[in-house]
Amino acid sequence: MNDGTENIMDLEQQNSNFPTTELETVTIRFAGDSGDGMQLTGNQFTQSSVMIGNDVITFPDYPAEIRAPAGTLAGVSGFELSFSKHDIHATGDRISVLIAMNPAALKVNLGDLEKGGILIVNSDSFSKNDLRKAEYDGNPLESEEIQNYRLVQIPITNLTLKAVEESGLSHREGGRCKNFFALGVVQWLFDRPIDNTRDWIQQKFKKREEIVKANMMALQAGYNYGITTELFHERYHVAPASLPPGEYRQITGNQALSLGCIAASVQSGKPILYASYPITPASDILHELAQHKNFGVKTMQSEDEIAAVSACIGAAYGGYLGVTGTSGPGLDLKGEALGYAVMVELPMVVLNIQRGGPSTGLPTKTEQTDLLAAIHGRHGEAPIPVLAPSTPGDCFYVALEAFRIALKYMTPVILLSDGALANGAEPWMLPDFEALPELEKEFRTESQNYTPYVRDLNTLARDWAVPGTPGLEHRIGGLEKDQYTGDVSYDPVNHEAMVLIRDAKIRRIAKDLPPLKIIGPEKNQLLVLCWGSAFGAALSAVESLQQKGKQVSLLHLQCLYPFHEELGNVLSGFDQILIPEMNLGQLSVLIRSEFLVDAVSMKKVQGKPFMVSEIRERIESLLQG
Amino acid sequence: MNQTATIFPSTKTPPAEMKKTDFVSDQTVRWCPGCGDYAILAGVQKLMPELGIPRENMVFISGIGCSSRFPYYMNTYGMHTIHGRAPAFATGLKVARPELSVWIVTGDGDGLGIGGNQMLHMLRRNLDVNILLFNNRIYGLTKGQVSPTSEQGLVTKSTPFGSLMTPLNPMTFALSAGASFIARALDVDAKALQTTLREAAEHKGTSFVEIYQNCPIFNDGTFSEISERSLREDRILRLQDGEPLLFGKEQNKGIRLKGLKPEIVDVNENTDLSELLVHDQILSGMNFPDFPVPMGVFRQVKHPRFEESVQEQIQNQIEKKGKGDLRKLIRGPQVWEA
Numbered sequence: 001m002n003d004g005t006e007n008i009m010d011l012e013q014q015n016s017n018f019p020t021t022e023l024e025t026v027t028i029r030f031a032g033d034s035g036d037g038m039q040l041t042g043n044q045f046t047q048s049s050v051m052i053g054n055d056v057i058t059f060p061d062y063p064a065e066i067r068a069p070a071g072t073l074a075g076v077s078g079f080e081l082s083f084s085k086h087d088i089h090a091t092g093d094r095i096s097v098l099i100a101m102n103p104a105a106l107k108v109n110l111g112d113l114e115k116g117g118i119l120i121v122n123s124d125s126f127s128k129n130d131l132r133k134a135e136y137d138g139n140p141l142e143s144e145e146i147q148n149y150r151l152v153q154i155p156i157t158n159l160t161l162k163a164v165e166e167s168g169l170s171h172r173e174g175g176r177c178k179n180f181f182a183l184g185v186v187q188w189l190f191d192r193p194i195d196n197t198r199d200w201i202q203q204k205f206k207k208r209e210e211i212v213k214a215n216m217m218a219l220q221a222g223y224n225y226g227i228t229t230e231l232f233h234e235r236y237h238v239a240p241a242s243l244p245p246g247e248y249r250q251i252t253g254n255q256a257l258s259l260g261c262i263a264a265s266v267q268s269g270k271p272i273l274y275a276s277y278p279i280t281p282a283s284d285i286l287h288e289l290a291q292h293k294n295f296g297v298k299t300m301q302s303e304d305e306i307a308a309v310s311a312c313i314g315a316a317y318g319g320y321l322g323v324t325g326t327s328g329p330g331l332d333l334k335g336e337a338l339g340y341a342v343m344v345e346l347p348m349v350v351l352n353i354q355r356g357g358p359s360t361g362l363p364t365k366t367e368q369t370d371l372l373a374a375i376h377g378r379h380g381e382a383p384i385p386v387l388a389p390s391t392p393g394d395c396f397y398v399a400l401e402a403f404r405i406a407l408k409y410m411t412p413v414i415l416l417s418d419g420a421l422a423n424g425a426e427p428w429m430l431p432d433f434e435a436l437p438e439l440e441k442e443f444r445t446e447s448q449n450y451t452p453y454v455r456d457l458n459t460l461a462r463d464w465a466v467p468g469t470p471g472l473e474h475r476i477g478g479l480e481k482d483q484y485t486g487d488v489s490y491d492p493v494n495h496e497a498m499v500l501i502r503d504a505k506i507r508r509i510a511k512d513l514p515p516l517k518i519i520g521p522e523k524n525q526l527l528v529l530c531w532g533s534a535f536g537a538a539l540s541a542v543e544s545l546q547q548k549g550k551q552v553s554l555l556h557l558q559c560l561y562p563f564h565e566e567l568g569n570v571l572s573g574f575d576q577i578l579i580p581e582m583n584l585g586q587l588s589v590l591i592r593s594e595f596l597v598d599a600v601s602m603k604k605v606q607g608k609p610f611m612v613s614e615i616r617e618r619i620e621s622l623l624q625g
Numbered sequence: 626m627n628q629t630a631t632i633f634p635s636t637k638t639p640p641a642e643m644k645k646t647d648f649v650s651d652q653t654v655r656w657c658p659g660c661g662d663y664a665i666l667a668g669v670q671k672l673m674p675e676l677g678i679p680r681e682n683m684v685f686i687s688g689i690g691c692s693s694r695f696p697y698y699m700n701t702y703g704m705h706t707i708h709g710r711a712p713a714f715a716t717g718l719k720v721a722r723p724e725l726s727v728w729i730v731t732g733d734g735d736g737l738g739i740g741g742n743q744m745l746h747m748l749r750r751n752l753d754v755n756i757l758l759f760n761n762r763i764y765g766l767t768k769g770q771v772s773p774t775s776e777q778g779l780v781t782k783s784t785p786f787g788s789l790m791t792p793l794n795p796m797t798f799a800l801s802a803g804a805s806f807i808a809r810a811l812d813v814d815a816k817a818l819q820t821t822l823r824e825a826a827e828h829k830g831t832s833f834v835e836i837y838q839n840c841p842i843f844n845d846g847t848f849s850e851i852s853e854r855s856l857r858e859d860r861i862l863r864l865q866d867g868e869p870l871l872f873g874k875e876q877n878k879g880i881r882l883k884g885l886k887p888e889i890v891d892v893n894e895n896t897d898l899s900e901l902l903v904h905d906q907i908l909s910g911m912n913f914p915d916f917p918v919p920m921g922v923f924r925q926v927k928h929p930r931f932e933e934s935v936q937e938q939i940q941n942q943i944e945k946k947g948k949g950d951l952r953k954l955i956r957g958p959q960v961w962e963a
């Protein structure tokens with residue numbers, strides 16, 4: 001097949017003559033029009049990087065509009081990734097390489113490129129018209145500012161068209177291969193193999209052979225272009241990271257949640273019903289789970305979020321694991337039914353993937369603004385445990401933990417992920433299957449002395465009696481129930497007793513949580529306390545300061561309601577507490593009121609994760625007092 | 626994982642002789658004296674033993690309203706859920722446990738006001754469940770506000786100068802949603818109610834039964850024009866599948882089509898019965914006083930049932946891919962060693 005591989009031997013020869021510079025960590029951003037395939041390109045680059053053993057963190061950033069007018073600022077889609085020879089926890093604050101497929105992508109992203117960084121542009125897309133659409137007055141490639149960067153202009157469109165000439169694709173379709181050309185160039189520049197991408201193209205487009213051929217040609221042409229032109233004077237190499245030994249795969253937060261749900265089903269021996277209404281950034285979980293029906297997973301797209309959560313509770317009454325996924329606006333809609341689940345004490349899990357709010361807000365951007373809504377966003381005294389994962393891979397374990405708590409305590413549980421975890425990817429060490437928690441939970445079958453609200457004296461959980469069991473026919477509902485008989489009761493003293501029992505049940509979870517893992521000394525000058533995806537940047541900041549001997553420790557709070565029973569003690573070991581969150585200080589309000597400590601809140605609500613330097617600087621200034 | 630029988634208790638043996646009283650729970654019924662709900666409860670309790678379904682496999686699910694208190698009075702499994710959402714709870718349960726006999730009890734406000742969307746999609750999905758919609762054309766539990774089925778002009782607490790909206794016709798609603806079984810019954814007409822309920826129970830698919838129900842407290846007599854014993858036979862039309870539309874005490878009136886519009890004609894021994902309309906969808910729009918009110922089964926068709934299709938897809942995937950293997954799934958498409 002004439003796909004540009006014919007002279008490969010010569011080229012490899014030339015390749016090895018190229019000077020190569022060793023780097024520790026590189027941050028690249030691929031940016032282009034929403035239709036340019038930047039997410040795909042970024043994902044492929046990520047895949048080749050993990051395969052050669054780098055640690056990788058990704059941050060896809062795409063617009064809410066599916067296809068804003070081509071070439072406009074609104075339509076710019078970006079995919080950022082950092083890859084490193086070290087164990088990294090957040091993407092870089094500044095990018096070292098920017099690939100801009102058009103002027104709009106340049107305009108939106110140039111500000112994040114470090115001075116002296118490599119700027120690769122598709123020079124074919126800088127016509128007057130392109131510049132106008134990107135609201136440029138003159139050509140930025142001729143500006144003074146651009147001299148701050150190492151500009152590499154490549155006529156990507158034309159080179160791609162030439163490369164795919166023989167594939168038989170139309171001009172239009174041929175032009176679409178340009179992201180693979182760009183990918184080839186960058187893969188060469190950073191010394192990544194392209195075999196993986198080739199396999200992937202083969203697989204992905206197997207129904208259209210001419211497209212397979214064209215994409216392969218474009219990829220190879222891009223790769224060869226790096227070698228044969230004199231545009232680059234050196235290549236870069238990032239050595240494999242020394243991750244803990246073991247088997248790894250790449251995983252996003254949403255994938256990990258989906259796998260966690262299936263694992264919970266296997267470990268508990270109970271089938272799953274996943275009912276959900278589409279909403280960014282949660283829809284991928286429905287898409288993923290719908291693929292795995294051979295695990296007995298039942299999935300359905302409900303008519304709205306209210307129906308989705310209600311179906312889960314109905315299924316839970318029948319003995320299923322009910323799970324629903326959503327994001328902010330959907331969490332609001334589920335509120336009433338969640339209060340009901342508290343009242344009837346049935347196990348279920350809500351996966352809430354936070355995005356920018358309020359209202360429709362920033363649908364594709366990340367935020368941590370639903371914490372108080374998750375804990376307090378229901379009428380009445382309606383306590384629900386709230387958990388948060390710290391990394392994409394951690395989503396798997398926290399999903400299992402959510403089901404453990406839901407089943408053991410017969411309660412709904414809310415898991416708060418966020419856009420950055422959901423779409424971000426990282427290499428993930430495969431779990432130790434033997435060590436996965438057993439999630440056994442027996443149904444009640446004994447009919448003697450049964451009432452719907454008889455409880456386990458340890459956990460205060462009521463018994464799970466499912467339809468089909470003779471002699472256990474019973475009615476549950478949202479009206480208050482007598483604590484002994486389970487009949488409807490309006491008795492004031494009984495109501496207070498039931499409110500207190502439901503509260504005590506959830507509070508008992510505080511004693512039954514995995515130990516708090518403090519990174520750094522347990523007594524120290526400063527504790528950075530965080531939850532959710534803010535952990536990544538916080539960890540990088542804290543590690544770098546610890547290496548400099550600074551007296552700072554870090555704690556990720558997996559359980560945000562109720563707080564771990566040791567948390568008060570832990571906090572008292574520190575002179576200062578800093579809480580960075582992508583909201584206006586929601587966790588810090590809780591910490592201050594619960595423990596009466598003068599925690600310092602660090603707020604950011606830009607729809608973007610924290611930068612490592614932001615947190616580092618804040619810690620430093622606090623340490624200096 | 627999908628062999629629910631191995632995970633969940635399930636009784637296959639036919640139940641021992643059961644009586645109506647076996648379905649009466651120990652809770653005191655708390656509807657107002659004279660409420661039409663009593664008659665419907667009695668009718669359902671009477672029907673249950675005749676269905677040959679183990680009691681422990683029956684679940685009654687309701688929303689909120691006077692009518693929605695129903696499950697508390699049935700000695701079966703039951704859920705009194707939240708306002709308007711009973712169809713969604715029932716969907717989850719029936720998808721999970723297709724072997725259960727699931728009944729939804731709802732009101733005109735619960736099922737067609739706040740829960741209109743849930744009802745619409747319930748009917749589209751066609752699970753094998755039964756829906757009993759108690760229509761008293763008023764919000765009973767909240768003490769007498771206008772409902773989606775209230776007649777235009779109705780004076781209620783929330784519409785002291787008369788309701789401004791046209792009423793929703795539950796039959797037309799269910800038809801346009803594509804429901805596979807649609808019927809109407811009258812609380813005080815015990816025998817016909819019984820027949821209709823049985824037909825609903827026997828239908829494989831979602832059965833939607835609107836039951837005219839008197840609320841003596843907030844909307845007394847809303848159906849008396851047709852439900853009064855002395856007037857009833859002249860003002861209701863008892864539907865019989867495949868039979869010409871005849872009504873009247875003496876069965877001396879019929880309905881035929883004039884162009885596209887139905888009209889009433891006198892029937893005597895000289896009438897050509899084949900000219901009379903055989904009952905079909907045009908019926909759903911017919912209402913008193915222009916026409917008699919049709920009662921009984923309006924439509925019954927066979928559609929695939931959602932819970933079975935869900936199970937089929939699972940079965941197909943298992944046949945295609947083999948039973949799910951967690952380790953394989955977690956490993957994903959590509960694994961490498963560090």
Ligand SMILES: Cc1ncc(C[n+]2csc(CCOP(=O)(O)OP(=O)(O)O)c2C)c(N)n1
Binds near residue numbers: 691693731736
């Ligand atoms: C979310 C919510 N809104 C309002 C109510 C108050 N509410 C309870 S029952 C009802 C109307 C019930 O009317 P209908 O369904 O016709 O039942 P009926 O009492 O007439 O049998 C309303 C508005 C509620 N329980 N929940």
Ligand code: SF4
Binds near residue numbers: 655657659765842
């Ligand atoms: S208010 Fe009306 S519907 Fe409600 S119980 Fe009383 S009579 Fe029946």
Ligand SMILES: [Mg+2]
Binds near residue numbers: 734759763765
């Ligand atoms: Mg009503």
